[in-house]
Amino acid sequence: MSDIKLTIIDREGEAHVVDAPTDMNMNLMEVIRLHELAPEGTIGICGGMAMCASCHCYINYKELVLPEKSFEEEDMLDQAFLVEENSRLSCQIPITEELEGLEVKIAPVA
Amino acid sequence: MIKTDILIIGAGPTGLFAVFEAGLLKLKCHLIDALPQPGGQCSEIYPKKPIYDIPGFPEILAGDLTTNLMEQIKPFSPGFTLGERAETIEKLEDDSFVVTTNKGTKHNAPVVVIAGGLGSFEPRKPPISNIADFEDKGVNYFIKEPEFFRNKKVVIAGGGDSALDWSIFLADVASEVSLVHRRNEFRGALDSVEKVSELSKIGKINLITEAEVVGLNGSNQLESVLIKKKNSEEEIKETDYFLPLFGLSPKLGPIADWGLEIEKNAIKVDNSYDYQTNIPGIYAIGDVNTYPGKLKLILCGFHEAAIMCQSAYQRIFPDKKYVMKYTTVGGVHGFDGSVKEAKKEVVKSIN
Numbered sequence: 001m002s003d004i005k006l007t008i009i010d011r012e013g014e015a016h017v018v019d020a021p022t023d024m025n026m027n028l029m030e031v032i033r034l035h036e037l038a039p040e041g042t043i044g045i046c047g048g049m050a051m052c053a054s055c056h057c058y059i060n061y062k063e064l065v066l067p068e069k070s071f072e073e074e075d076m077l078d079q080a081f082l083v084e085e086n087s088r089l090s091c092q093i094p095i096t097e098e099l100e101g102l103e104v105k106i107a108p109v110a
Numbered sequence: 111m112i113k114t115d116i117l118i119i120g121a122g123p124t125g126l127f128a129v130f131e132a133g134l135l136k137l138k139c140h141l142i143d144a145l146p147q148p149g150g151q152c153s154e155i156y157p158k159k160p161i162y163d164i165p166g167f168p169e170i171l172a173g174d175l176t177t178n179l180m181e182q183i184k185p186f187s188p189g190f191t192l193g194e195r196a197e198t199i200e201k202l203e204d205d206s207f208v209v210t211t212n213k214g215t216k217h218n219a220p221v222v223v224i225a226g227g228l229g230s231f232e233p234r235k236p237p238i239s240n241i242a243d244f245e246d247k248g249v250n251y252f253i254k255e256p257e258f259f260r261n262k263k264v265v266i267a268g269g270g271d272s273a274l275d276w277s278i279f280l281a282d283v284a285s286e287v288s289l290v291h292r293r294n295e296f297r298g299a300l301d302s303v304e305k306v307s308e309l310s311k312i313g314k315i316n317l318i319t320e321a322e323v324v325g326l327n328g329s330n331q332l333e334s335v336l337i338k339k340k341n342s343e344e345e346i347k348e349t350d351y352f353l354p355l356f357g358l359s360p361k362l363g364p365i366a367d368w369g370l371e372i373e374k375n376a377i378k379v380d381n382s383y384d385y386q387t388n389i390p391g392i393y394a395i396g397d398v399n400t401y402p403g404k405l406k407l408i409l410c411g412f413h414e415a416a417i418m419c420q421s422a423y424q425r426i427f428p429d430k431k432y433v434m435k436y437t438t439v440g441g442v443h444g445f446d447g448s449v450k451e452a453k454k455e456v457v458k459s460i461n
Contacts, residue, residue, distance in 0.1 A: 041228050041375030045360060051155050052359060075297040078269035079357045081237050083292055110234050110359060 009105040010037045020095045028090035029055035048091035053080035055090040056107035065098045114140035117219035119196045122150020124396030124411030125225035126179040131419040133186030140189035142196045144230035149176035185444025195230045197364045221422040226398040228360035236354050248332020259284045268355035274298040281314040288316040376400035384421030385414045393418045
C-alpha cells in the first residue's frame with residue numbers, strides 16, 4: 001500500500017496535485033480537507049454520512065473507475081445545485097490504488 | 111426582555127449539556143436556536159444515525175441522544191427561543207450583554223455562550239443570479255401560511271420530502287402546482303411519492319422532471335420562471351410563487367460580525383483555561399470553536415461546557431468560591447423543586 005497522486009481543482013479554479021494515502025480508510029472529501037483545499041465549514045458538514053451535499057464535486061477524469069452511486073448519494077445530490085452528469089459526493093469515494101491520477105473539481109458552495 | 115444567567119446560542123448537544131453543568135452551579139440558562147426544535151445537527155441532519163463515541167453509550171442514535179439530554183436538563187428548566195437566529199449583540203454598562211434575534215426577541219445575560227456548531231441552519235438557495243431580488247416578492251424558502259397560496263400559481267422545486275409534501279398539500283389550495291425536479295425519481299416517503307404520481311395523473315400536479323429552474327423574471331413581483339430541461343429545451347412558466355425546497359445548510363452568519371476572532375470559519379478561544387473568546391464574557395464551546403488540537407467531537411463539546419461553566423460562575427459571582435461536588439455526593443437539585451440523590455445504604459445493627 002502506498003500513496004497515490006490526485007489532482008484537485010479548488011473552488012477558485014486552481015489545480016493542486018496532492019498525495020492521498022490508500023491505507024488509512026480515507027475518502028476523497030477527507031483528502032480535500034486534509035490539504036485544506038476548501039474552507040472548513042463549507043465541506044464535509046455532515047462528516048461524511050452522505051447527509052448533506054457540501055462535498056459535491058465533479059469528476060473530470062477516471063470517472064469510470066469509481067464505485068457506483070448509492071441510493072443515498074443520488075438522493076443527496078438532489079439537494080445540491082449545478083449538478084452535472086459527472087457530479088459525485090466526494091465523501092462517498094474511498095481512496096484506492098485504482099484512483100491514481102484522478103482529477104476532481106470541487107463544486108461551488110450551495 | 112428575557113433575563114437569564116447564561117445565554118446559550120445553539121441548542122445542539124453541547125449547548126444542551128451546558129445547561130446541566132450550569133444547573134449544578136445554580137446558574138439558569140436560556141437557549142436560542144434557528145431551528146424549530148432542539149438537538150442541532152443531531153436532530154436536523156442525522157437523527158436516525160448511530161453514534162459510537164459517546165462515553166458510556168456503546169451505540170446511541172443521534173435523535174435519542176437529544177431526547178436523553180433534554181431529559182437530563184429538565185430539572186434546570188431552561189428557556190428556549192426556537193426558530194429565531196441570534197442576530198446582534200450589545201454590551202451594556204453593567205458588563206452584561208443583550209442579544210437580539212432576527213425576530214426582535216431580546217435576551218439579557220452576564221454571560222453569553224456560543225455553542226453554534228457550524229452556524230445556523232439556513233435554506234439552500236438555488237444559484238439563480240437574481241433570486242435575492244425576488245425574495246418575499248414571489249420567492250419563498252419556507253411555507254408559513256399555506257392559505258397565502260390560495261388560488262395562486264405555484265412552482266415548487268426539489269425532490270425531497272418537503273417538496274413532495276407541500277406539492278400534495280398545495281394541490282388542493284393553489285390554482286396550479288408545478289413540481290420541478292432534477293431526476294425522474296423522488297427521495298421522499300413511499301406514500302408521498304405515490305400520492306404525487308396519482309395527483310399528477312389527474313392533472314392536479316404538473317410534474318416537470320429532469321429539469322431545473324434556472325431563471326426568474328418579473329418587473330417588481332415574480333411573474334415567471336425559466337425552466338431548463340435535460341434535453342436543453344427551455345420553458346417559460348408563468349407563476350405567482352416559486353418555492354425552492356432544497357433543505358437546510360449551516361452558515362456561521364451574523365455571529366461572524368460580532369468582533370470575535372475567527373479562524374477557519376470557527377471562533378478562536380483560550381483552551382488553556384476556560385474557552386473564552388477575545389471578548390470577555392463571551393465563550394465559545396463545541397464545534398463552533400477552534401484552538402490548537404481541536405477535535406470536533408460531541409464528547410469534546412461536553413468537556414468544554416463543564417470547564418466554561420466554572421469560569422462563567424466566577425464572572426457572575428466574583429466574590430464567591432465554588433467547590434466542585436460530584437453529583438453522586440451532592441445529587442441534582444432542580445430549579446423545579448425536584449431532587450435526585452443517591453440512595454442511602456440501609457444500616458441495621460445487630461444487638
